[in-house]
Amino acid sequence: MGRRSRKRGDAAAQPAPAPARTPAPRRARPERPRAPWHPFPLVELCVLIGLVLLVWGLIRRDDDGGRVLLVCGTVLASLGGLETALREHFGGYASHALLLAGLPAVLIAGVLFFAGAPWIAIPFCAALAFGTAFAAFRRAFRPRS
Numbered sequence: 001m002g003r004r005s006r007k008r009g010d011a012a013a014q015p016a017p018a019p020a021r022t023p024a025p026r027r028a029r030p031e032r033p034r035a036p037w038h039p040f041p042l043v044e045l046c047v048l049i050g051l052v053l054l055v056w057g058l059i060r061r062d063d064d065g066g067r068v069l070l071v072c073g074t075v076l077a078s079l080g081g082l083e084t085a086l087r088e089h090f091g092g093y094a095s096h097a098l099l100l101a102g103l104p105a106v107l108i109a110g111v112l113f114f115a116g117a118p119w120i121a122i123p124f125c126a127a128l129a130f131g132t133a134f135a136a137f138r139r140a141f142r143p144r145s
Contacts, residue, residue: 032088
């Protein structure tokens with residue numbers, strides 16, 4: 001076999017290079033809405049203090065003070081995330097309808113639990129509140145996006 005035939009065989013065995021694909025143009029996303037207290041990191045400090053309270057509460061979990069620290073830490077850390085979700089949702093940056101719909105559902109479930117409602121009524125009312133709030137938050141986001 002001569003040189004020429006070997007060269008053709010190698011070239012035929014190699015696949016043709018794939019054409020270069022240009023990336024699809026991405027839709028420009030609006031800028032993330034800033035908090036009214038923008039230079040001061042209030043949300044980050046709330047989450048940090050909430051985490052510190054959670055750890056401190058876990059260390060002292062056997063007494064009443066530890067349980068109070070756990071509840072306060074959970075509430076404070078959750079408020080930081082809730083504030084960010086509310087600001088981004090109503091600013092038209094990103095839809096957080098599912099996350100925000102959980103808030104009224106949890107509140108209603110808590111009120112019914114402590115009021116002594118029948119067990120079957122608690123998840124039913126919470127699910128109803130969740131569905132209603134989700135539809136309302138979804139409608140509120142559409143015009144802003």
